[in-house]
Amino acid sequence: MVKRLDYGFRGFQVPPTARRPRSTRRRGHSKKSPEDGQACAFELLASLAGKLLQESESSASSNAIEGNHHHAFSHSVVEKERQDEVRPLMAKVVHNGSCAESIFTTEMESQKSSQKCLEHAETDCVLECVSVNNSCNSECWEKIEAHVNSKSIRWENKFVHNSNRLVEIPEDVKESCDANIKSGFRREPEASNSGFKESTLDNKFSLKDPVELCINSPALADSNSDVRSPFCGELFPKASLSRHGNNNRLGFRDDDEKFLQCNGVRTKSKAFSRPPRRIACRRIRQMLTSKHWKVVPNLKDYGHSRTDEGVKPLYRKRKSCYSFERSRHSTLFKRRKFFRRSIVITSDGGLSSDSVSNSPNKGMDVDNSNSSAKLHVSKDSHVKFSIKSFRIPQLYIEVPRTATVGSLKRTVNEALMAMLGGGVHVGVLLQGKKVRDDKRTLRQTGISCEENLNKLGFLLEPSSLQASPAVCVGEPSRFKTSQPTRSPEALVLDSGITDALQDSSLLTNTGNLVESNHDSTSFSTDIIADKTTTDARALVTVPTSSTEPLAVVPAGQKTRPSEFVQRRIRRPFSVSEVDALVEAVEELGTGRWRDVKFRAFENADHRTYVDLKDKWKTLVHTAKIGPQQRRGEPVPQELLDRVLAAHAYWSNHQAKQHGNVPKLEP
């Protein structure tokens, strides 16, 4: 039968004239303003999470955890493990069509908990055990240490390297430790010959695949950063979490970088942004991008060695997030991309309008320890700061046990980058408290007092605005209602973390400082290097010299970091996405990608209309070649047939507009 061309391939009501003038059309970006009413699942989840955690913690002492958390969730599962063991709590929150899920692990702070630590201390699994037992406090640690020492436990089998602690788990404790491997990661120059040999974890762990690593975690309220917090869509493979709960685990990723289908949930942490913070963030950026400053990357520390073939930065912010002063700040963007990876620490000159003077390499006293920030007040009334290190909290990663250490590093790096992707906000801590008033002078704040020498701390927090770009992926709009999720998101970090971290430090160097602003799960800022103060949650160790990596120097004319733009992470289209695309094209034709985008991928910020166009191109190609030649997730032949049909139809349609004769519809 002959189709009326005006109605599209499938006769849908899509009058050609329906196209609004560009000026009135919606912007290509699907992002909504932070103010728009749509509730943010993340936020919701975050609050619930906090509540949950509090509850569990408070009830833990009375051994009455069970059954206390059901009410608050549409779906809640409390999987009880062996008495006294970790109890994973799975919470799923559904709100306005969006859902977010997260898994929380609570533990009983019972003696047995400590007992367990000790028990494991007899093996080479101390670290892991600590991870298992969130409640393992310093006291517990001391016991462990004492125990370890008294037992003269052998550590040779441990796969340890400085802060990179990948521990080999003895056969007899593999089971109990399972996925709770505590590891320390340290950002270090790629070139550093740390002697940390790349090795396959395969033989090191006997864990259920995949291995999940929880890197530090201030408060539950977050995402992988960072993984930053709550998640949406499908959860991790049950198998991986069912038995052995992890620490607060909010993110995940699968090896194929498939995406997590996050129904209707915006990845962007719009809900987390707060005006003040935003302003501060902007301020920082301005400062960084100001003509007076330039960031000089320490290439060695870049983390992306050319020799590593598979390095695929995945956060790379881009236009896909249509929003954001794209054209106008394209240049700035590139810079940001660069900054994103730079944790600027010190420099000489002024760091703030208060004309604070930072001087890192001045051989300042960096004595002992915990406090990574020190200051000296010189006679010239200038205060010099030396920031020793920063710590990145809360990164949740999941990798197959067959992953190599190298890939693990990359993953961590990616997560890190994603977390910092949106830029950072610098906070100042004094006596563990945030100094919020930017107007006050150092003197007024007491920062210039010698007494506060070791009580100063700096923290970097993710900019909630565009933090973690690649976390939750939206589903094609047509799938707004729940649709079974097939593949977990590639990167686990999630803007959600942003929220969690909102008030907790993302990066902190406070030694004896304690973030006292965050209620729930306040995390210890103890420097892990000091075992006696190790906090189970602080899995990331960023010992000493962390300032080396990057430095800010007075603007020069050399460095041209903008060349470090990375390629976006590859995200194969899922069948459902292809289906959505095909349907949209059938209706709209092949020359209206922008419309297709809105029609079927409005929520998938990572799919640009160009992506869709490209995908269609490849789909047409795929449909033409033999099934054996196709690669990747197989696309149902039925869909390919439709692709071909639609392609033919619209080709003719277009041709017809040029005077050719329309064709019959298949």
Added chain:
DNA sequence: ATTAGGG
């Protein structure tokens, strides 16, 4: 900002 195509 979009579209169309080559790389």
Added chain:
DNA sequence: CCCTAAT
């Protein structure tokens, strides 16, 4: 996926 030219 990226990049560009042309709209």
